[in-house]
Structure formats: C-alpha cells, structure tokens
Amino acid sequence: MTIKQPDWEAIERAYRAGALSIRTIADRNRVSDTAIRKKAKALGWARDLSEQVRKEVRNKLVRGEVRDDQCANPERDAEIIEEAAEEGATVVRSHRRDIRKAANLANLLMDDLLTTIKRREEIEDAITEETADDESGFRRGSMLAAVALPSNAKTLFQLSSAMKNLQVLERTAFGLDDKEQSKDSDELSQLMDELSKDA
Template identity: 85%
Template structure:
C-alpha cells in the first residue's frame, strides 16, 4: 500500500502565509518540519506574506464580515492572504468572546467581594450564631477566616491581577495598543493560559 503523499501545494500556501509556525504546519499536514524547511529552501519559498496577512486580519475584524470568496480570478498571493486572514480573524474573534466571558466573571466576583466587605460584621455575627455548637472551633475559625480582612485583601489582589491581565488581553484582541498589534495568535493563547492558571 502506497503512503499518502503530502499536499505540498497546501503546505507551500501555509508556509508563505507566515501565520503558522513551521512546526504547526508540519503537524497539520503530517510531515516533518525538517522536510518543509528542505522543500522551502529547494524551491525558494519565502514567508513573505505575514505582514499582509496581519493587515487583512485587522481589516476583516474592522469590517465585521468575511469578504465573498472571489474564486479562480484571485491572484495566488491574494488567495493565500485571504485564507490565512480568515483563520486569524476567527481565532481573534474567539479570543474576544472568551475575554468578554472572563471579564464578566471577574466583575461578578469583584461585586461579590464588595458585598462581603460591606456586610462583614453582619456575616461574622451570623457565623458566630451558626457555629455556637462547634466544640472544636475549627468550623467557626474556617468560616471567619474566609471573610477576614487578610482573606479579602488577598482576594482583591488576585482579582485586580486578573482584571489587569484581562485588560491587556482585551486591548490586544481589539488592536488598541500599537506595541501589542504584532502579537500573534500563539502569544495571545499563551496569555489566556497564564490567566486561567492564576484564576
């Protein structure tokens, strides 16, 4: 049985688009990154469209809709840019949705903390009444610790850090900071991973 040959035409398009790492392209098409590098060198492929792809991704995000596919009349470079830009735009839209959800959750937690702080004395009194029969004092101590000033301060610090990270992510996803606009999807995903570990 003959092994399936790699789709070198599709690999070339992905390589020239410059939106994905060579390792990612290799995994996607089931070939080694070394083979791709050798082929690119032999055929003088250039990763020369990445700037145009980034511009087109931003353009798609601003327009808010995908341009109709133009078929065979497109220039080869234009097709590569269009495909890579659409994939990039989908990634950024997905990040924007995730960031909105995380921001909403952080805001809810901040509101919850504010309510706890405002009513801490009442909550502590209720805990004292509720744990009056707690012989060991462990339950009472744990419950009071959860609403204590040090616990609230720690929670506030963690939420503030989360909000700061979310603001960076949001500004990046919406292209509001020039210095952040060069970040690619991998870097944005890495920030999202770091945020989820802190939460």
C-alpha cells in the same frame, strides 16, 4: 499499500502565508520540516505574505478590505492571505469572547466581595449563631477568618491583579495598544504556533 503523498499545494500556501512555523506545517501535513525546506528552496517559495496576512487579520477584525498591488500572482496571493487571515481573525474573536467571559466573572466576584464587606457584621453574627453549639471553636474560627478583613484584602488584591491582566489582554485583543510591529515573519509564526498548541 500506497503511501499518501503530501499535498504540496496546501503546504506551499501555508509556507508562503508565513502564519505557521515550518515545523507546524510539517506536523499538520505529516511530512518532515526538512522536506518542506528542500522543496521551498528548489521551487523558490518565499515566506513573503506574513505582513499582508497581519494586515488582513486586522482588516477582518474591523471589517475592512485589503488591497495589494505588489504581488507576483495577485489572485493566488489574495487567496493565501484570505485563508490565513480568516484563521487569525477566528482565533482573535475567540480570545475576545473568552476575555469578556473572564472579565464578567471577575466583576461578579468583585460585587460579591463588596456585598461581603458591607454585610460583614451581619455575616459574623450569623456565623456566631450557627456555631453556638459547636464543642470546639475551630469551625467558627475558620468561618470568621473567611470574612475577616485580611481575607477580604487578599481577595481584593487577587481580583485586582486578575482584572489588570484581563484589561491588558482585552486591549491587545482589540488592538487598542497597537505598536509598530516587526516585519519579521517569525513573530506571527510563533504566535500561531502557540495558538495551535492550545487548540
């Protein structure tokens, strides 16, 4: 039985792109991270394209173009950047869709809460009528508590917190709060690791 050799060209591309940690690259290619480190050192691979990958991800998201005049092998580097940027852009687009769905759901829940508050007296009368024949007041008490002011206030607080979090996520996903990013390639690697765990 022959053992399949690692695809060192694909490993080099992922390594140089800097979008994934060495451990993740190793896991995906069924090789040890130590072997990758040794190979990278022996062949002089550098994780030198992560900043360009970040730029290209942003460019893809706004349909821009990337220019790079500083690469030792521009064609090959451009391929690596394109590949990593496409993966990053796909992830961000997916997050944008998910955030929009969650925001729409939070808005629907907020509308339901508003309707409940506006119609509280009507709902309370309906509950009283529905539970008139109950021997114990437990069901009536539970139903009235669900539409009472403290319950509504708690729901409002939870929805407000959810919407606040969604707004932060949305602003991040659309790059509206773009702060100066670190040039350290580990930042992007860490992000891509977390995303690959969720996938």
